[in-house]
Amino acid sequence: MPYNKNMYTTGYYKEPGPKLDEESPFESMMERFRFAADILELDEGMFQYLASPVKQVIVSIPVVMDSGDIQVFEGYRVIHDNVLGPSKGGIRYAPDVTIDEVKALAAWMTWKCAIVNVPFGGAKGGVRCNPKELSKGELERLTRRYTANMLEVFGPDRDIPAPDMNTDEQIMAWIMDTYSMNAHKTETAVVTGKPIILGGSQGRKEATGRGVVTVTLAALNKLRILPNKCTVSVQGFGNVGSISAKLMYEQGAKIIAISDITGGYYNKDGIDIPKAIEYTKNNNGTLEGFPNAEKITNDELLQMECDVLIPAAKEDQIGKHNAPKINARIISEGANGPVTANADSILEDKGIMVIPDILANAGGVTVSYFEWVQDRQGYFWTEERVNRRLNRMMRNAFDNLFEVSENHNITLRQAAYVFGIDKVASTLRMRGIYA
Structure with a gap:
């Protein structure tokens, strides 16, 4: 049965949704998703599968502050999809981060990885805090406890975090160390965006x-x-x-x-x-x-x-x-x-x-993939090789989307969603649904 935008009346598929002026990040993503679903004639089941996150995790993060008081923060990790491979996505620290925002960003990561032909699914994480108000020690304790709460989620073959808003290579180093201590071995491939000395990649910052x-x-x-x-x-x-x-x-x-x-x-x-x-x-x-x-x-x-x-x-x-x-x-x-x-x-x-952003700013996740590959191999590339491979993958992705936009007479953004969703849907059909 082909997808019909009027099918869904609850949850993610609320119709009619809020006015576009007032859309949440997730609704904005879904508006574009629905358009692509219509072009691809996704059936009802496939639409629901691709629109629904695989996993949503909300954790409480108790932290002993420098004052000796305990403050509890809220942390999130959303795995939107893992059909193409382990999920991938950044972690942001912000006072206004919400699960709704994280869901949207995780979905964008799914399509972004598919567009640039990176074998990852999409994920995103966040901690509701104001890092500017935290000391370095408080930030470290918060990061390590968040990581400890996500030990069953993170993993080099499961879910791979990276830096995002208000997080950096130091925070990635703390995540890697916390995970490694619990795994009883050094596991550099569990995060990307790390310092070079800990297995980071040349060219990642740029x-x-x-x-x-x-x-x-x-x-x-x-x-x-x-x-x-x-x-x-x-x-x-x-x-x-x-x-x-x-x-x-x-x-x-x-x-x-x-x-x-x-x-x-x-x-x-x-x-x-x-x-x-x-x-x-x-x-x-x-x-x-x-x-x-x-x-x-x-x-x-x-x-x-x-x-x-x-x-x-x-x-x-x-x-x-x-x-x-x-x-x-x-x-x-x-x-x-x-x-x-x-x-x-x-x-x-x-x-x-x-x-569109899911193409234009995909250089970060592409080189994150390169970093993961280098960590798994234990062999690291020159910056010139990283840049050359990045340029080739980004140019190929643009050419693919331009061809889709020409064939369907649609915009590059619409083409990006059509291309990305079609790739994930085609992979899912080939793999089938485990029962």
Whole structure:
């Protein structure tokens, strides 16, 4: 029986859902999932299987604070799918993280891995806390207890965490050590995004930004725009935004605007990105007061006329309220979910090519896969080899999605969901359902 969007009236399939303006991350993902399901004519059972997480774990994390008091935090791990292989996904520490958000991010990881041909399923984790309010000792105790609570979930052949919002290689080192102590052996492949000395991979830090640039260059080529003749605006100047800006700058592109939490900075003649990166290093990590640039708002940056817009900051930056004002030819989503579902059709009508997040920022999980492979082999690659293989996989993924979009006359985002869901569904049909 083919999928019918009116079949489902409860749970994940609530129809009608909230207005698109008010969608949760999971509902935003499901809006796009339903579209792809319709094109693929998924039957009811397959739709339910692919829409439902395999496992959702909620744990209490008691931590003895530096004061001697006990504080209890809440932690999550959602495994959305493991049909293609062990599940993979980051862990974020944030005061507002929710199970709903983690479910959406886990599903995105499933499609992201399928799109770039990485043999992983999708997962995501989170701890509801404010890491800025925790000492290093408190952060370590929280991380180790969270890991101990997830010992039956994590594993190099089961579920492999990685860094995400407010987590880093030190936290991954604590997770690896805690897991290894309980396994009674050093198990480097249980996490990725580790320090090099503990089995991390060369090129991992730059991987997401490098992937953004690889697919952006592929899109420019489709539109017959030379990199050294294009203008670029980058929202967000953290790891992904700064690396994307730097690599586009090295391609000869004119970076006319950049931004961070202090606002936007514009120069019609182009910004010297290496100098901007150096400035942030010497200015408490921010662009505040950056010289030789006009101060603008983040909204002005998003609406600026340019060839390429790279939103690499936060989710929900482009919605139906400002999508009609976007003046880029290409949007390359460095962040997760920077464009809301209700803005997709507006951008499509304007003829803007959107390279979706589940492709554009998949460089991180691709090099995480490389790290896992290297840990399993006990043999490590040069940065040049990592970058070469990353560029090839990202370019192949873009070409695949572009072909799907042409064949079905749909957008790249729609093509990404169609391609990813079809791959997982086809694999599931071949494997069958264990009974």
